Structures are given as structure tokens and as C-alpha cells.
Amino acid sequence: MNYAIVYSSKTGNTARLAQTIRDTLGEKDCLYFGAPDPAAAEAGLLFVGFWTDKGQADEELTAFLKGLRGKRVFLFGTAGFGGSQPYFDQILDRVQAALDPSNRVVGRYMCQGRMPAPVRARYQAMAAQDPAKWQPMIDNFDRALSHPDETDLAALGRAVAELAL
Numbered sequence: 001m002n003y004a005i006v007y008s009s010k011t012g013n014t015a016r017l018a019q020t021i022r023d024t025l026g027e028k029d030c031l032y033f034g035a036p037d038p039a040a041a042e043a044g045l046l047f048v049g050f051w052t053d054k055g056q057a058d059e060e061l062t063a064f065l066k067g068l069r070g071k072r073v074f075l076f077g078t079a080g081f082g083g084s085q086p087y088f089d090q091i092l093d094r095v096q097a098a099l100d101p102s103n104r105v106v107g108r109y110m111c112q113g114r115m116p117a118p119v120r121a122r123y124q125a126m127a128a129q130d131p132a133k134w135q136p137m138i139d140n141f142d143r144a145l146s147h148p149d150e151t152d153l154a155a156l157g158r159a160v161a162e163l164a165l
Ligand SMILES: Cc1cc2nc3c(=O)[nH]c(=O)nc-3n(C[C@H](O)[C@H](O)[C@H](O)COP(=O)(O)O)c2cc1C
Pocket: 008, 009, 010, 011, 012, 013, 014, 015, 050, 051, 052, 053, 054, 055, 056, 078, 079, 080, 081, 082, 112, 113, 114, 115, 116
């Protein structure tokens, strides 16, 4: 069966997940790879990837999800905060809520993704005022720096390889 990979990625983290899916499944049956586009909805199976923007997928990707009907959908994404599956699950639930019930979600995957350096500088300025609140944010920023890492990408690759295409 052919498939499409549709994703939004501002700083490249989610793009690495998208590339891992393409590497896992091979290019032969890949109908579409790239930003949200109606051409992708020709495929029966769609891998839809997002970066977390204030707890949600961004507007363009959400609009794309809203337009899908009768598809098998695998959701994947990255978030700056992480290390907790319940945190990822609540984001995934919010993103999934954009899908019409005629679609079927066949898999979901999320991992942490590094954030740009100016974010840390902002946290540091805040930590000078209120370290109890902001030091944990700095610690999280530093933990995120190595993600997505090889373990994250391998776990995604396994989840995708297990799907019956
Ligand atoms: C404007 C903005 C809002 C963000 N909001 C969140 C958020 O609500 N929760 C979170 O965990 N990460 C948040 N992040 C972090 C990104 O989701 C994270 O770094 C992600 O891996 C970026 O993916 P990308 O490289 O594919 O763009 C935000 C980043 C930006 C720039």
C-alpha cells in the first residue's frame, strides 16, 4: 500500500523523525513527503508529524488533519518538554482530536526535541529572579539538547516497521 509522510518542523527535529519513517518504509511506495498538501491525502495511510506549539500542533498541520476522511493515520511529534509519557499522551490526544471519526489512528509516537539557544538565555534571565521556578526549565532544556537521539529514532523505526502496510 502506498503511504504519505506529512509534517511540520520549524527547527528540524520532527523532520528527522519523518526521514526515519521514510528510511524504514522505503521510497518506492512513498506517494508524498513534505509539508501539509492536499496531494498527500491521495494515500490511504498517512504519517502525520508535528512540533508542539503551545501544547498543540501548529495551525497549518491541524487544518490538514481536520480535512482527512477515511484514512489510516500514524501521528508522530516532538516536544521541548519530555521524559513523561503522560505529557506526550495529552499532547497526542489534543492533536488527534482534530481528526474526523472516519479516520483510524494506527499508531502514535512522540519524543523530546531540542530547543533553540535563545530559549535557554530567556530561562536564565528568569532564573536570576526566581531560581526555584526557572532552574528546572534550564535543566529540562539541557536534557532536551541531545534529542531526538538514536534511541528515539530507533524506537520510532520499530513502531513503524511493526505496522501491517
Ligand atoms: C513558539 C514555540 C512554542 C513551543 N511550545 C511548546 C509547548 O507548548 N510544549 C513543549 O513541550 N514544547 C514546546 N516548544 C518546543 C518545540 O515543540 C520542540 O523544540 C520541537 O522539538 C521543535 O520541533 P521542530 O524542530 O520539528 O520544529 C515550543 C517551541 C516554540 C518555538
